[in-house]
Every structure is written in structure tokens, then in C-alpha cells.
Amino acid sequence: MSDKKIDLSLIVPCFNEENNVKLFFGEVAKVFAGKDFTYEFVFVDDGSKDETYKNLKELYDNEKNYNIQVISFSRNFGKEAAIYAGLNNAKGEKACVIDADLQQRPEVVLSMLDIMKNDPDVDCVTAYQESRSEGKAMSSVKSMFYKFINKVSDVEFKDGASDFRLFNRNVIDSVLKMTEYHRFSKGLFSWVGFNTVYIPYTAEERATGESKWSVMKLMKYALEGIISFSTFPLKLSTFVGAFSSIASVIYLLIVLIHSLCTGVSITGTTGIVFLLLFIGGIQLLCLGILGEYLSKIYLEAKDRPVYLVKNHLGK
Ligand code: UDP
Numbered sequence: 001m002s003d004k005k006i007d008l009s010l011i012v013p014c015f016n017e018e019n020n021v022k023l024f025f026g027e028v029a030k031v032f033a034g035k036d037f038t039y040e041f042v043f044v045d046d047g048s049k050d051e052t053y054k055n056l057k058e059l060y061d062n063e064k065n066y067n068i069q070v071i072s073f074s075r076n077f078g079k080e081a082a083i084y085a086g087l088n089n090a091k092g093e094k095a096c097v098i099d100a101d102l103q104q105r106p107e108v109v110l111s112m113l114d115i116m117k118n119d120p121d122v123d124c125v126t127a128y129q130e131s132r133s134e135g136k137a138m139s140s141v142k143s144m145f146y147k148f149i150n151k152v153s154d155v156e157f158k159d160g161a162s163d164f165r166l167f168n169r170n171v172i173d174s175v176l177k178m179t180e181y182h183r184f185s186k187g188l189f190s191w192v193g194f195n196t197v198y199i200p201y202t203a204e205e206r207a208t209g210e211s212k213w214s215v216m217k218l219m220k221y222a223l224e225g226i227i228s229f230s231t232f233p234l235k236l237s238t239f240v241g242a243f244s245s246i247a248s249v250i251y252l253l254i255v256l257i258h259s260l261c262t263g264v265s266i267t268g269t270t271g272i273v274f275l276l277l278f279i280g281g282i283q284l285l286c287l288g289i290l291g292e293y294l295s296k297i298y299l300e301a302k303d304r305p306v307y308l309v310k311n312h313l314g315k
């Protein structure tokens with residue numbers, strides 16, 4: 001490791017990427033060779049169960065001409081925590097978050113750097129996927145999510161924007177000021193503001209291995225984003241609650257008037273069962289929404305660390 005000033009830190013979250021980390025290193029070294037900036041790798045091994053750490057340590061031991069940091073977590077804390085750890089330890093004037101699986105090409109980082117170089121007013125360059133490689137159904141579900149979250153949140157979310165971003169020091173330090181436990185990075189990056197330029201990119205096929213995102217994980221992630229950046233669901237529960245109360249009063253009035261006009265005494269077990277289920281369901285829904293927020297507050301109040309480090313090479 002040299003003590004020279006570092007222009008760019010590449011933050012690379014790795015979870016079970018044993019066959020990709022060396023490939024990734026090689027590609028970046030090749031693409032960045034002879035360029036007029038200094039850079040470092042900040043690999044964050046997010047509690048991988050395979051040989052990822054061993055391979056990263058080999059890189060660290062053998063590639064002494066490169067600036068390499070390897071941070072390994074005590075367990076899997078998730079990509080958001082890995083990004084946070086990387087930014088926390090980045091020595092560069094700028095930092096770029098990039099996946100280890102080569103779906104995001106290092107050439108795009110060069111374009112991002114050019115944009116920042118040509119316009120000093122740009123603080124952040126974010127790559128977004130113009131066309132998604134996944135199926136039509138998944139693609140439209142994701143678009144719907146973006147439409148919804150943009151409606152209910154004050155923060156702007158660009159459809160398809162990835163974590164593949166280049167930031168300057170100002171943005172890095174601002175993101176680091178947010179120490180919250182539930183880190184929905186896309187939201188945090190938008191929340192801090194600054195001048196962001198969006199550029200399209202095409203995600204390549206994964207070099208090796210498979211995506212860590214299951215439908216369940218994606219749904220949890222989407223809910224996380226909505227709860228973290230909007231209080232709309234809380235307002236919704238108030239609205240739904242008020243609506244159902246008013247509706248039941250109206251129903252009662254109709255039944256009363258009907259019984260007065262026709263002289264038929266009120267029975268109607270079906271109606272009662274329906275009402276019981278309807279109001280009970282709404283109450284449970286509202287309680288559920290409250291519970292979601294409460295559980296978040298509970299975890300934030302504990303103030304637990306976002307991640308725990310087991311080893312840190314090149315600190
Ligand atoms: N990743 C991580 N921790 C996790 C899941 C993923 O650090 O818990 C890393 C992963 O190794 C990869 C990046 O985050 O470098 C993106 O993950 P993946 O390729 O699975 O996501 P996709 O590209 O399918 O959206």
C-alpha cells in the first residue's frame with residue numbers, strides 16, 4: 001500500500017463471490033491501467049460462506065502494487081451495510097459503489113469520472129438501467145413500486161437507478177452522517193440532495209454465481225423503502241379507519257330507517273357477521289401498519305451497530 005493521495009475508492013460489496021473477486025480485480029486493473037488517477041479497492045466481504053475472503057486475502061497479499069482494503073464482516077449484514085462500511089473506510093476523494101459480479105462494467109466508471117471532471121458542479125453520477133434484463137412481470141412490478149414510492153415520499157426515486165454510483169467527498173460525508181440502522185441506500189442517496197446526473201447503462205450477465213435477490217427479499221426491500229421514506233401508510237390507516245367507521249354508521253342508519261319504514265324488526269345475522277369481519281380486518285390492518293413502524297423505532301432505539309468487522313486488511 002502506498003501513502004499517495006487516492007482519487008477514487010471502489011467500494012465492492014461481496015457476498016459469496018468466490019469466483020468473481022479475482023476476475024473483477026483483473027478487469028478493473030486492465031481498464032484503469034495507465035489512467036491519470038490513483039484508486040483503491042475497498043472489498044467488503046459481507047459474511048460470505050464460501051472462499052471469498054480467502055481469495056480477497058490472496059489478492060491483498062499478492063498484489064502489493066495496488067491499494068487494496070479488505071473488510072470482512074462477522075456475519076452477513078446485507079449489501080446496504082457493506083456499502084456503509086465501504087464508504088466509512090474509503091480514503092479516496094471520490095467513491096464509487098460497484099458490484100463484484102461484473103454486471104456493472106468498470107468502463108462505465110470512467111464515463112462517470114469524465115462527467116464529474118468536465119462539470120465540477122456535479123456531486124454524484126448515478127447509473128440507471130434503461131432496459132431491465134428480467135422478465136416483463138418483474139419489470140412492471142418494479143416500475144409500479146417506483147411510481148408508488150414517488151407519490152408517497154418527499155424524496156425522489158428514479159426508476160431503475162441502481163447503487164452503481166460515483167460520489168464526491170461532500171456526498172460521502174453527508175451519507176455517513178446518517179447512522180440509521182435501516183439503510184435504504186437509494187433513499188439515503190436521494191435524501192442528501194446535491195447535484196446528481198443520471199446516465200444509462202446496460203447490466204451485463206453475471207460473471208459467475210447467482211443473484212442473491214429472491215422475490216421475498218425484494219418485497220422486504222420494497223417495504224423497507226416505503227416505511228423508511230414515507231409516513232403515508234400511517235395516514236392510510238387513519239383514513240381507512242375513519243372510512244370504515246363512517247360506513248358502518250351509515251349502514252346502521254339505513255337498517256334503522258328500513259326497519260322503521262317497513263316495520264320489519266332488525267335481524268340480519270349476515271350483516272352483523274359481515275360488519276364484524278370488515279371492521280376487525282381494518283383494525284388488524286391498522287395495527288399491522290403501526291407495528292411495522294414501531295418495530296423500526298424499536299430497532300433504531302437500540303442503536304445497534306450497522307455492521308461488525310471481523311478482519312480489516314489494509315486499514
Ligand atoms: N451483496 C452483498 N450482500 C448481500 C447480498 C449481495 O454484499 O447480502 C453483493 C453481491 O455480492 C454483489 C452485489 O451485492 O456484489 C449485488 O448483488 P446481486 O448481484 O446478488 O444483485 P443483483 O445484481 O442481482 O441485483
Ligand code: MG
Binds near residue numbers: 101
Ligand atoms: Mg448482480
